[in-house]
Amino acid sequence: MTNTTTASAPDDSGVDPDFYLDLPDARIVATEALLEAGENIADTIDARAMSCIYGDAGLGKTFSVRAALKEVAADLVLLLQFRSRPTPRDIRMELFDVLHLEGKPPAHPSEFDRLLKRALARRPYILVCDEAQQFSRECFEFVRHLYDTGKGKSRPAVLFVGGEECYKTLYNEPALASRIYIWQEFTPMEPAEVAKNIPLFHPIWANASPELIDFIDQEAGGGTFRMWSKITHHVLEGMKRRGLSEVDETLARWAIRRSRPARPVRRDDDR
Template sequence: MRTVEREHYLHLKNAQVIPTTGLRATHDNMKDVLQVKGMMCLYGAAGVGKTLSTNASLRELAPGATVRVQFRSRPAPSDIRTLLFEQLHIDGRLPSLAAERDNLLKKALAEQFRAVVLDEAQWMTTECFEYCRHLWDDDKTDIAIIFVGGGDCYRVLRREPMLSSRVFIWQEMKPLTHDEVVTYIPAYHPVWSNAEPDDITFVDTHAAHGNLRAWAKITAHTLIGLIRAETDVPNRDILQWVFSRLGGSYD
C-alpha cells in the first residue's frame, strides 16, 4: 500500500492529497520552523487534516529526518523517552535510569537534524511539556518540535508559559471553505470527478461540512453504493442512502 494511501482515513484507495489553504499554510509554516529549528503548534478540530498535512509537508521538507511520536492516552515523560528511544532506533536496551536514557536521547538527537512531531499533543501534561523543552533547550540537540493536536491543544499549550513563549508559529487548521470544497473535492477522489457540482455542495452542506475525515467516510460509503447500484456516478438516491448510514438527521 502506498504511503499516501495509508495516511488517508480508512486507507481510502485512490484518494489524493489536495492543496487546500490549510495544507499550503502548513507546508510554508513548517519550512520556516525547520529553517530556524524552532517549535510549532498545529491545532484544530478532529478530521480537518492536521496529521495528513503534517505528513505531506514533512515528506517533502524533512525526508528521512522526521521522528513521529503519537499518544493514545495521557502520557508521562517516561512514555516520551521510550517512544523516542524506539523511533530513533537507538541500539541496546533502554536504560533503567532516566538520566542515562536522556543522555542517549540527546546524543542521538545531536547526530543529525530531526523534526520531532508530537501528535495528539493535547494529552500531554506539564511534565511532558517541560521534558520537551528540556530536550529542545539543550545546546547539543539539533531538533525542531512540532506539536499537533485537537482544538484543546492551543489552550493546553498556552497554559505552559515556559514552553508557549518558545513556540515560533501557531497555526489553526480549519475545515474546507465552500469554494475549496467545490474546487478540490472533484480532484480528491475519482468518484467525485464526474459528480454534479450541486451534488457535491449537497453532500458538504448536509453531511461533510468541510471536514476531510467526513469526506473520506462519505466517499467510502459512496463507492459501496455505486457498486450495489451498478452505476459510476453518485446521484441523490445513493447519497441519501449514504446519509442513512452516518447516523443523525440529514434533510
C-alpha cells in the same frame, strides 16, 4: 491552489500520508491549509524551532504534516504518537526506540535524558509529537527541556500536532507558548473551498453538480476531508452494488445515512 498530486505508494524518502479508510483513487488536494502547513513546517525545520498545528479531529492536520515531510529523509523524522495519556517515561522509551539506541534504557531519568540529548544532537532530527492533545503539561515541559539543551543546528525541530487541548495547554503556559515559533489552526473548509476542492479529491465527484456537493456537505460533510472520505467510501460501495456509473441524490442520501447518526445521542441525564 487547485493543483493536485496523486498519492504515491510508501517509499523510503519520508513519512507517507494515508487517506482515511485507504480510500482508493483519492488524491492529495493542495488546499490553502495544506500549502500553509508545508511552508510553516519548512520554516520550522530551517529555524530548528518548535511549532504547533492544531484543530478539531478530521481536518487533515496529521495528513498535511506527513505530506509536508514526504521529502525529508525518513530516518530524520522521529514520530511520537500516543493513543492515551503518556508520561515523560513513555516519551523517553519511545525516543529510545525510534532513535534505535543500543543496549538497555537507563534506569535513572537524569542518565536517560543525557543519553537522549546526546543522540538528538547528532543529526538534524524533526520530532513530530502527533495526537499532542494527549500530552500533559509535564510532557510538554519534558520535550521543551530536550529542545532547550540543543544549540543551533544541533537542536531538533519540534512539531506539536493535536486538538484544541494541545493548543490550550501550550498557550496557557508562558514558558511553553513563548517558544512556539509558528501557530497554525486547521478549520473546516468554507463552502467555496468545498466546491473547489472536492471535485479534485476523488474522480466520482469530478462531474457531480455543485448543488449535490453542497447538499452533501451541509448534511454531513461539514467541510472535513475525513467525513468526505467516509461518504465517498460508502458512495463507491453503493455504486458497485447498484451498477451505477455516477452519483445521484438518492445514493448520496443513502451514504449520508450510513455516515452519521440519524439523531443526536441522548445523554444519561436526558433519559
